[in-house]
Amino acid sequence: MNVDDLAIGTIGTTTCADLADINSDYQQLSGFRQRGLRRAAEPVIVLKQSLLRLRYTTRRQAATGLTCSQPYKEAAGPSSPSQSMTIPETLPGRRLQQSTSEAPAAGPTAASGPYDLASTGGGNASATPNPSTPASAPPEAATAAATADGNAASTGTEDSPDTYEACPIPETLTGADPAPKSHIFDQLSKEETDAITYFMIDNLGLFNDSGHARAELTDDVLTTMELFPPLKAPALAYMDGSGPKPDRFAIAIVLRGSIPDVQEYLVGPLPLSDASDIIPLHADGAIPFIKRPISAGAAQLFEPVVMDAAYTLRDVFKNATGGACYGSGWNGTAKDTESCSGTAATFIFGGNPTLTHNTSQRVTTITFNLQPDGDGSDASELFPVPITFKVLETGLDNTLWETFDFVYCNQGPFESPEDLLDAWEAGDLDICSAPMWASPGLDYSWATTTPRTNPSDASGKSGPRTYMPQGNRFTLDDPDAVTGWVVAWQSWTAHVSMRGGSGITLHDIAYNGSRIVYELAFQDLMVAYSGYGGFGQTMYADTYFGIGLATEPLRRGYDCPLYAAYVNALINFGESGPLTLADAICMYEEDAGTTSWRHTNSDGKQGPHLDAMRKLDFVIRSVATVGNYDYVFEIRLHQDGSIDVNNQLAGYMTSQFRQPGSEPFLESPFGVQVQQYVVAGLHDHMMNWKVDLDVTGINNTFVVSDVTAGSYVDAFQAAGINASKPGWHEWDILKYIRTSQPGKEVGLNVDSSKPSMWMFSSMETNAWGNNKSYAIIPGNTIPQLLPHWHPYTKAGAWTKYNIAVTQQKDSEPRSVSWGTYDIYNPQDPVWSLDNFLNGESTDDKDLVAWVTIGALHVPRSEDVPVINNFGVGFSIQPRNYFDSLASMTLATDTDAYSACADTSSDEDLTWSLAGPQLPTSS
Known part of the structure; x- marks a missing residue:
C-alpha cells in the first residue's frame, strides 16, 4: 500500500489470576457510570472490558462446570429421540393438521423453509434434545429451552411461559473449500493484534500496561487498532481472479501525551516482517489532544x-x-x-x-x-x-x-x-x-425491567416458535471463526464481520454470483438532546464508546430464533486488547408469515387456483447496549434481490429531575414528565450507513427519480419530449415520473411531497432497453433539524443529508474519523463528510452513498421503564436490473414437515375458492 494514496487527514489478554482484582477495581468504579460506556467522559475501558471477560467466564463456568483456566466449549446435552410437536388447536375452534408423511432428507436448496408453530403445554411439557444437535451447540440449543445458561439472569415479560416441547435446532451447514477470497475483509485476529501491540511498544516507546500500571495523561498510549480496509482496486482484482492478494494493514490510534496530540499510524504489511513499518498519517498536532478518544485512566x-x-x-x-x-x-x-x-x-x-x-x-x-x-x-x-x-x-x-x-x-x-x-x-x-x-x-x-404479571393472558401456554423442518438452508464457511464469515443463502452470498468501533459490516454482497454491494457498513450513531437543565444540550456519538465493544450476547429465542446460527466476534477497542464477544451476531432464515408474491386465479385453463411464494428472508442481526440505550442492527436479504437495512432503538431514556408542582415548568418545551420527579427530554437518533453499490461493475451514474404532479406538458418537458395533452383526456393534471442526473457529488434530503428514489445506474441494459439499476429508498426517517452551521451538525456533517453521493476513494473510507474525535469541540471538526463533497462527477464513476436515517424521540409516560422498540431503515432495491421478478426462478418451497410436527390429519387442506374441506361434524 502506498501511503501517498491515503490523504486521510489492546494490550494482551486478561488472565484468570487477574479477574478477582479486576472485578474488585471495577466494582469501585460505581461512582463513574458503572452502567457502561455511555455517559462517562472517559471510563476505564481496561476494567470494563476485563469485567466483560470475567462475566462471560463466570457465565460459561456456570453452564459447563469448567475452571477459569480451561478453554471454553459448551457441552451438548444428552441425546434422545426427538419428540413430535402437535399443531395446536385454536380455542375455541378446530384442529389444523397436515399430512402424515415425513419429508425425506434434502439439501439446503431442496429443504423446506422455516415454519411457525404454536408451542403446547402450560409449563409441563418436557424438552427432549434432538439427536442431530451438534456437539458444539450450547446447552439451551440441546434442550430447546429458552431459559438456559446465559438467559437465566435475563428477565423479560413473555406473553406465556418459556416451556414448550422440543423442535430440533439444526446444525449450521459449513461452507466451501477453499476459503472464499472475501476473507481479505476479516477483522484483525488476536495474533495480529498482539504482534502489532508489541511491535509499536518496542519501536515507539509506548506505555506498557503488562504490569497493570495505570497510564498517566503524559504517557503515549496505544488505544485502539482496527483493520485498515484493503484498497478497492487490488481487492476487486484479487476477488475476481485477476490480481494477487492485497497487502493487509492495520490502523492504530495513539494518545501522545508527550507532545500532546493524537496520532494515527498505518501498520503493516501483516503479518509483521522486516518489510513492515509504522507510518504516521498526520503531522504532529494535527489532531489536538483535547479531542482525544476514550482511554484508560x-x-x-x-x-x-x-x-x-x-x-x-x-x-x-x-x-x-x-x-x-x-x-x-x-x-x-x-x-x-x-x-x-x-x-x-x-x-x-x-x-x-x-x-x-x-x-x-x-x-x-x-x-x-x-x-x-x-x-x-x-x-x-x-x-x-x-x-x-x-x-x-x-x-x-x-x-x-x-x-x-x-x-x-x-x-x-x-x-x-x-x-x-x-x-x-x-x-x-x-x-x-x-x-x-x-x-x-x-x-x-x-x-426496573423485572417482569410484571400479565392477567390478560390466562391461557398458560407458550407463544409460537419457529423451527426448520429439514435443517438450515444456509451455509457459513466457518461458524467457529471470530473475525469474519462468508454466508450463502439461496441466491445470496456475503462476507460479514464486526468492527470494534462501528459494529456490523458486510462486504462483497452478491446475488446469483454478481456483486451488488462492495461494502455495506454502519458508520455512526449521533444523539442530540434538548433541555433547560444542565444536561439539556448534550450530544454524543456512539462510536466514541465502541459499538462493537458494547455488543452484548444475544438472548437465544428472544433476539433471534433458537435455530439461528450464533457466532462469536473478536473486536479490538480501547486498551484491553482483543476481546471475544459471545453470540455477537445471529444469522437465520425467517418465515415472515405471509407471501412474497401471490395471485388468486379465478379462471383459466388450470381452473381456479392460487399461486404464491412464502415470504422467507435471511436476517443478519446484532445488538449493542451502549450505556442506557440498546441498538439493534439488522440487514435483511430478500429473495427478489433487494436488501433492507434497519436500526431498532430500545432501552432506557436519559432523564432529569423535576420538583412536582414547580412552576413554570421550564422543561415543558423540551420534554415530558413521566414519573413523580422525572422528566424525559426530547432527542433524536441519527444513524449513518456506507453503501458502496457496484451495479454490473464499479462505474455507475447517480440518478434521482421522483414523482410529482402537473400537466401533460410539464411531464413531457421533464422527459425532454415535445408533445401536448391528448384530446381524449379532459383533465390536464396527473402524477408523473421525473428523472434527473445531478452530475456531481451532492447531498439530498427526503421531501415527503416528492417521493424519491436514489438510483445507481449502469450503462448496461436489460432485455427491455432499461439501464440496470439499484435504488436506495428511504423509509420513515427524519432530516437533521438543527441548522447546518450548528456545532453538532458540523461534527456530524453526514447528518445534514439523508443521502450524500461521492466518488469512491480509498482516502475516504468512513464518514467519521477513526477515533470519533469531534465529540469534543464539534464546531472545529477534524473529519467531515462535507470535505468529500467537492463537486466531482457522479456520471459513470465508482460511487458511494452515505445514507442517514433518523428517529425523533418525543418521550411519553409509556416509555417507562423502557421504551417499546421502534426504528427506521432504508431499502436497496433492483430497478430494471432483472428482466422480470427474480424470485420466480427460485425452487418452489416444499410443504414438508419433519417429525417435529404432528402431521396426522383427516382434514383436506387443499386450497380452493370454497376454502378448506372440513370434516363433517357428527
Whole structure:
C-alpha cells in the first residue's frame, strides 16, 4: 500500500489470576457510570472490558462446570429421540393438521423453509434434545429451552411461559473449500493484534500496561487498532481472479501525551516482517489532544475532582435524595467515609461532552443518578439528581482541573460548590427533594425491567416458535471463526464481520454470483438532546464508546430464533486488547408469515387456483447496549434481490429531575414528565450507513427519480419530449415520473411531497432497453433539524443529508474519523463528510452513498421503564436490473414437515375458492 494514496487527514489478554482484582477495581468504579460506556467522559475501558471477560467466564463456568483456566466449549446435552410437536388447536375452534408423511432428507436448496408453530403445554411439557444437535451447540440449543445458561439472569415479560416441547435446532451447514477470497475483509485476529501491540511498544516507546500500571495523561498510549480496509482496486482484482492478494494493514490510534496530540499510524504489511513499518498519517498536532478518544485512566483522574465538589455539597445531596450523599472514592481519596456511608442508596456519575465556544478547551458536564437501595441496575436512569456542574480538563495535570457552572434545581450557574452551598443554606433557592429515594427498602419496581404479571393472558401456554423442518438452508464457511464469515443463502452470498468501533459490516454482497454491494457498513450513531437543565444540550456519538465493544450476547429465542446460527466476534477497542464477544451476531432464515408474491386465479385453463411464494428472508442481526440505550442492527436479504437495512432503538431514556408542582415548568418545551420527579427530554437518533453499490461493475451514474404532479406538458418537458395533452383526456393534471442526473457529488434530503428514489445506474441494459439499476429508498426517517452551521451538525456533517453521493476513494473510507474525535469541540471538526463533497462527477464513476436515517424521540409516560422498540431503515432495491421478478426462478418451497410436527390429519387442506374441506361434524 502506498501511503501517498491515503490523504486521510489492546494490550494482551486478561488472565484468570487477574479477574478477582479486576472485578474488585471495577466494582469501585460505581461512582463513574458503572452502567457502561455511555455517559462517562472517559471510563476505564481496561476494567470494563476485563469485567466483560470475567462475566462471560463466570457465565460459561456456570453452564459447563469448567475452571477459569480451561478453554471454553459448551457441552451438548444428552441425546434422545426427538419428540413430535402437535399443531395446536385454536380455542375455541378446530384442529389444523397436515399430512402424515415425513419429508425425506434434502439439501439446503431442496429443504423446506422455516415454519411457525404454536408451542403446547402450560409449563409441563418436557424438552427432549434432538439427536442431530451438534456437539458444539450450547446447552439451551440441546434442550430447546429458552431459559438456559446465559438467559437465566435475563428477565423479560413473555406473553406465556418459556416451556414448550422440543423442535430440533439444526446444525449450521459449513461452507466451501477453499476459503472464499472475501476473507481479505476479516477483522484483525488476536495474533495480529498482539504482534502489532508489541511491535509499536518496542519501536515507539509506548506505555506498557503488562504490569497493570495505570497510564498517566503524559504517557503515549496505544488505544485502539482496527483493520485498515484493503484498497478497492487490488481487492476487486484479487476477488475476481485477476490480481494477487492485497497487502493487509492495520490502523492504530495513539494518545501522545508527550507532545500532546493524537496520532494515527498505518501498520503493516501483516503479518509483521522486516518489510513492515509504522507510518504516521498526520503531522504532529494535527489532531489536538483535547479531542482525544476514550482511554484508560480517566476514572481515577475524575474521581477526586468530582468527589471533592460533591462532598462540599453533601448536605444538598442529602436533602435532594432523602439522606444519601457522595463522599468516598475508590482510589484512596475518601475525605469522610462516615458522613456519606451507611445509606441504602449510592450514586453513579457520568461525564458528557460540553458544547463551548472556546475550541481550545475540553469541558465535561457531570451529572448524577441515584442507585435506589444500592441497586446497580439501569433503573438509576430514572433517578436523576438535580445537581450538575462542569469540569475544565484541558491540562495534563488533573490536580489543576477546575470545576465551575454549578446548577441546582435549574438555578445558577454558581462559580463554585461553596457559592451554591451558601445560596442553598441562606434559603435563597427553590428546593428540589425526593425525600424517599434513599430509604432502605424503597419500592422502585416501576423503574426496573423485572417482569410484571400479565392477567390478560390466562391461557398458560407458550407463544409460537419457529423451527426448520429439514435443517438450515444456509451455509457459513466457518461458524467457529471470530473475525469474519462468508454466508450463502439461496441466491445470496456475503462476507460479514464486526468492527470494534462501528459494529456490523458486510462486504462483497452478491446475488446469483454478481456483486451488488462492495461494502455495506454502519458508520455512526449521533444523539442530540434538548433541555433547560444542565444536561439539556448534550450530544454524543456512539462510536466514541465502541459499538462493537458494547455488543452484548444475544438472548437465544428472544433476539433471534433458537435455530439461528450464533457466532462469536473478536473486536479490538480501547486498551484491553482483543476481546471475544459471545453470540455477537445471529444469522437465520425467517418465515415472515405471509407471501412474497401471490395471485388468486379465478379462471383459466388450470381452473381456479392460487399461486404464491412464502415470504422467507435471511436476517443478519446484532445488538449493542451502549450505556442506557440498546441498538439493534439488522440487514435483511430478500429473495427478489433487494436488501433492507434497519436500526431498532430500545432501552432506557436519559432523564432529569423535576420538583412536582414547580412552576413554570421550564422543561415543558423540551420534554415530558413521566414519573413523580422525572422528566424525559426530547432527542433524536441519527444513524449513518456506507453503501458502496457496484451495479454490473464499479462505474455507475447517480440518478434521482421522483414523482410529482402537473400537466401533460410539464411531464413531457421533464422527459425532454415535445408533445401536448391528448384530446381524449379532459383533465390536464396527473402524477408523473421525473428523472434527473445531478452530475456531481451532492447531498439530498427526503421531501415527503416528492417521493424519491436514489438510483445507481449502469450503462448496461436489460432485455427491455432499461439501464440496470439499484435504488436506495428511504423509509420513515427524519432530516437533521438543527441548522447546518450548528456545532453538532458540523461534527456530524453526514447528518445534514439523508443521502450524500461521492466518488469512491480509498482516502475516504468512513464518514467519521477513526477515533470519533469531534465529540469534543464539534464546531472545529477534524473529519467531515462535507470535505468529500467537492463537486466531482457522479456520471459513470465508482460511487458511494452515505445514507442517514433518523428517529425523533418525543418521550411519553409509556416509555417507562423502557421504551417499546421502534426504528427506521432504508431499502436497496433492483430497478430494471432483472428482466422480470427474480424470485420466480427460485425452487418452489416444499410443504414438508419433519417429525417435529404432528402431521396426522383427516382434514383436506387443499386450497380452493370454497376454502378448506372440513370434516363433517357428527
